[in-house]
Amino acid sequence: MTQRPRTLYEKIWDAHVVERRDDGTCLIYIDRHLVHEVTSPQAFEGLRMAGRKVRRPDLTLAVADHNLPTTARVDTEGNRLPIADPASAEQLRTLEANVAEFGVPYIDAIAAEQGIVHVVGPEQGFTLPGTTVVCGDSHTAAHGAMGALAFGIGTSEVEHVLATQTLQLAPSKTMEIRVEGELGFGVSPKDVILAVIGRIGAAGGTGYVLEFRGSTFEAMSIEGRLTVANMAIEAGARSGLFAPDEKTFAYLKGRPMAPTGEAWDSQVAYWRTLPTDDGARFDASVVMNARDIAPTVTWGTSPEDVAPITGSVPAPESFADRSKQEAAAKSLAYMGLSSGQALQDVAIQHVFIGSCTNSRIEDLRAAAAVVRGRKVADGIKQALIVPGSGLVKRLAEAEGLDRVFTDAGFEWREPGCSMCLAMNPDKVPAGEHCASTSNRNFVGRQGPGSRTHLVSPAMAAAAAVTGRLTDVRDLMRGNAGEMAA
Ligand SMILES: CC(C)[C@H](C(=O)O)[C@@H](O)C(=O)O
Numbered sequence: 001m002t003q004r005p006r007t008l009y010e011k012i013w014d015a016h017v018v019e020r021r022d023d024g025t026c027l028i029y030i031d032r033h034l035v036h037e038v039t040s041p042q043a044f045e046g047l048r049m050a051g052r053k054v055r056r057p058d059l060t061l062a063v064a065d066h067n068l069p070t071t072a073r074v075d076t077e078g079n080r081l082p083i084a085d086p087a088s089a090e091q092l093r094t095l096e097a098n099v100a101e102f103g104v105p106y107i108d109a110i111a112a113e114q115g116i117v118h119v120v121g122p123e124q125g126f127t128l129p130g131t132t133v134v135c136g137d138s139h140t141a142a143h144g145a146m147g148a149l150a151f152g153i154g155t156s157e158v159e160h161v162l163a164t165q166t167l168q169l170a171p172s173k174t175m176e177i178r179v180e181g182e183l184g185f186g187v188s189p190k191d192v193i194l195a196v197i198g199r200i201g202a203a204g205g206t207g208y209v210l211e212f213r214g215s216t217f218e219a220m221s222i223e224g225r226l227t228v229a230n231m232a233i234e235a236g237a238r239s240g241l242f243a244p245d246e247k248t249f250a251y252l253k254g255r256p257m258a259p260t261g262e263a264w265d266s267q268v269a270y271w272r273t274l275p276t277d278d279g280a281r282f283d284a285s286v287v288m289n290a291r292d293i294a295p296t297v298t299w300g301t302s303p304e305d306v307a308p309i310t311g312s313v314p315a316p317e318s319f320a321d322r323s324k325q326e327a328a329a330k331s332l333a334y335m336g337l338s339s340g341q342a343l344q345d346v347a348i349q350h351v352f353i354g355s356c357t358n359s360r361i362e363d364l365r366a367a368a369a370v371v372r373g374r375k376v377a378d379g380i381k382q383a384l385i386v387p388g389s390g391l392v393k394r395l396a397e398a399e400g401l402d403r404v405f406t407d408a409g410f411e412w413r414e415p416g417c418s419m420c421l422a423m424n425p426d427k428v429p430a431g432e433h434c435a436s437t438s439n440r441n442f443v444g445r446q447g448p449g450s451r452t453h454l455v456s457p458a459m460a461a462a463a464a465v466t467g468r469l470t471d472v473r474d475l476m477r478g479n480a481g482e483m484a485a
């Protein structure tokens, strides 16, 4: 008897069901658990109170990223520098005490491997195709780029996974996001996912796991796929998935935590069985053409508030839905923008290139290609480059990218979440605009009153050198060859 065709999501789900309940919820086995300083303290405290251990420390990996300042962490002699903010220092101390007490593998804050949890997982080969990956963090969806079913969980679930290595979950519906064709000059994976969110809306994916399919996604590098999957959550989805392929295997081979030898071969053979079968059914399907996607920016306070850089700030009345009209009017007031204003006229005071969305080596290369030979514009008060991990930072330095950025007037920082969210000293002051490669433009996200425009690394770099939102294609017409990423 042949089995009914299944999607990638169904295959991973089915392979992880420990117990099926009558109401349809399942107890799911968790293969990998990432832990950071913000959402783990109460979970460890819960274990301590109950006298329980971490069931599988070997499947758990902890690293600090959110609170950690991105300024130097050691002095010139290599001695650790203190964290000035008492609350952040306490978060780090707590994480370090917990991982020591419970025997959880930990990447030290001053280790070369330290970085943003969602950059570290794939980079270390901790995240593998066909696995279930969780973290007390909404952007865990990023790991779906590797063909892993990955999602964010709350602190009580963190405790549950630490104690049992399982999670009780209701199955999701599946939505295929199919994009076909070649991306135009200056159009990046970030523009694709912003356009997708613009199309389906910030709640469009609610109840679904997205699968990114079609020639555009097949042609994308692993790093580009990480950018796309990272923002599945900003479309409201539980998670986002890419079928593992030769690129995935090549990316993982030889990573410190990836399988080796015979185990590698048998894993690859298994991973090849995971892609969605021909004839498998998705509950919903969205089809787009890469040709229709331009460098994209957000004008509002939801990631769905997108427009092509050639466009203008929309009029709230232009939205069909009443509640969207009100939300847009509020957004424009918060952002200090007026309807009809050309997006390229929006002045920028801060530029942030970093976050788990866009802080990998290809992101830095794409930004450097725009910055090379140019200077940060006078009106820019702060331009930060924050590599996603110490390994990304080293590689970028070996390629001389740090010099490209610092010569232009950017600051070259230590890895961490940084200006993505206002949990550490990197903040955008009230009323000022930031071109940011991060994933959320919510009210107050980068600091109270901050005004965020989500963009790609190349677009953030273009804004840095002109001092306003800029169509990177116009800026780069003369040096087209450099703009591959
Ligand atoms: C602090 C953390 C819980 C949070 C998340 O869950 O995503 C953060 O990473 C974010 O991006 O808002």
Ligand code: SF4
Residues within 6 Å of the ligand: 065, 066, 116, 118, 137, 139, 355, 356, 357, 416, 417, 418, 420, 421, 438, 439
């Ligand atoms: S970089 Fe931003 S989105 Fe990513 S985990 Fe850190 S705070 Fe969350």
